[in-house]
Amino acid sequence: MNLLTPGPTPLPPSVLKAAAEPILHHRTREFGKLFDQVLEDLKTVYRTKSTVLLMTCSGTGTMESAVVNLLSPGDKTLVHSTGSFGDRFAAIHRAYGLQPDVVAEEWGHAADPEKLRKALRSAKGWKAVYLQHTDTSTGIVNDLQTLARTVREESDALVVVDAVSGLGAEELETDAWKLDVTLSASQKGLMAPPGLGFAAVSERAWKAVETAKLPRFYYDWPRMRKSLQASETPFTPAVSLVAAQAEALRLILQEGLENVWKRTASLAAFTRGEMGRLGLKLFPKDPADILTAACFPEGVDGKALLNALREEDRICIAGGQEKLAGKILRLAHMGFIRKPDVEAGIAALARRLPKVRA
């Protein structure tokens, strides 16, 4: 299957091989060395000197951890949402009895810093602002640097960023942009199997953790930080995925992080051009580099087309989520997805497009 999906993404052979190494015990020096290496390499990819935490969970788990470790009942927060993952941040807040203020952009538009500034000025006292780096549901990338600076200029709120899909593939500077909490996961830009989540946590965020009162156990960050002293996690981690992640990080750093960003950007430009050639309009106004979202023309049954691609051509391109189901396609080109894979996807798409007009 040619996976052109925004996570899980296909894996390099050496990463698959690492996942199949005999299992290590998580309380041994051998695992500890591997674990420390992963955290060290993640810091390089995050561009941070902050503590990086590793959890066995999906990206959503890390998002929940960034709610329960930072907040207390009654805390005010702002969620600036650009799609279904921003909405998920708000839903997690509500599950814990918090009522976040939500600034929602029209799907396909990046978060508007001036809208954020206005919100920050109109109401005070937000403990944290929850943002997204890229949003795979709408195919956009946010101008995180400006957004984070706006939060700093107007408030003392912590800047919490969902970088689940973009980290390792698209420009992101945790320290230089002053992001307090930056969340990610193994299965997208980081080229490893799904099952690991990460959080880079600034000293400012650790201060907030000290007073945060929402309940937590599995996701308790202080406990994770304490375990790091012994190169361990509090609970049994997914050790084979840690081994796979170690190899994937090695590949990323061998290529050079900025080279990966450039390669991804160049593949994005190519893909956007090809979509135009096929007569498909880009969906997002502010397209990300990790994936391209494009609208199906009127009269095309998008769901049927993607099904046929998957079942007959064995090419997996994602469709739209929620209100966009059947209306857009989302073709990823991050991580181990290379130009020939994208070309094969676009060729198959071109072949099928005329056939599926209703």
Place this chain on the structure above:
Amino acid sequence: MNLLTPGPTPLPPSVLKAAAEPILHHRTREFGKLFDQVLEDLKTVYRTKSTVLLMTCSGTGTMESAVVNLLSPGDKTLVHSTGSFGDRFAAIHRAYGLQPDVVAEEWGHAADPEKLRKALRSAKGWKAVYLQHTDTSTGIVNDLQTLARTVREESDALVVVDAVSGLGAEELETDAWKLDVTLSASQKGLMAPPGLGFAAVSERAWKAVETAKLPRFYYDWPRMRKSLQASETPFTPAVSLVAAQAEALRLILQEGLENVWKRTASLAAFTRGEMGRLGLKLFPKDPADILTAACFPEGVDGKALLNALREEDRICIAGGQEKLAGKILRLAHMGFIRKPDVEAGIAALARRLPKVRA
């Protein structure tokens, strides 16, 4: 490394191979088929007709899920603890503001049904009783059948069981023993890499879930149950671990679950005999079949011995936890651990024992 540890346990080659298959996308028919098969085979291993849920997390995550999905603030519960994992159940309750009543056995002793009966009679109104199947921290197995019957005879409380280490290796009957929630994880008796957790949830437990008010998002069982209709999980699962688990379950069912139980029991009897031959006293009064815990003789530096075994002989035997550190060893013989592995461990232990008397 010869892993004789109570999780993660070593993996059969075909399970390692399955973990290294190209990654599947979790919203495809291909993954759905694999996922359904895993849940079906888990039902066979659980001996249940109830819904089985799969989560990407460690065993502790499943324990937390069995607190947040069943309980509301102010609920009374009973935790019958036989070691550090029972204590963890209580700690999870406390993290969520609940004050469970705890009946704690002396470490090494199984839970006493008469003590449980007395507790159930002395105070009423427990919403759930939290029990353990086997406890790897003390090496015991509980008489779950009698314990669960006692709860039913004396109360309406739900029976919640931590079967993280024993499921698939040591006798357990979810339906016949009327267990309401039975938790497990991939990396012990189930012979897969760590990173997946499971819960078999009875209809009676689902009723309780409807009114449970503790906050939850990632661990929300109703959302997981709803996703099952589409052969999916709510959030990206650890797909490569699901593939590995599918193969491990195939091996267990091919051998026959009761044959696995018998093989494990027979290996346990052998190991207990060998410990006696070495002059090592068994630690538990009620030993489990999945692992053998034995006391180091007076004057032996247990930590140094296990370190030497690990670093020089490349044999990994676990030590004691918390107050038992340095005092006991815990040698597992479940899953893919076979007699020659155990023999090698015991031989190396015998060789080193005289050398490490202080």
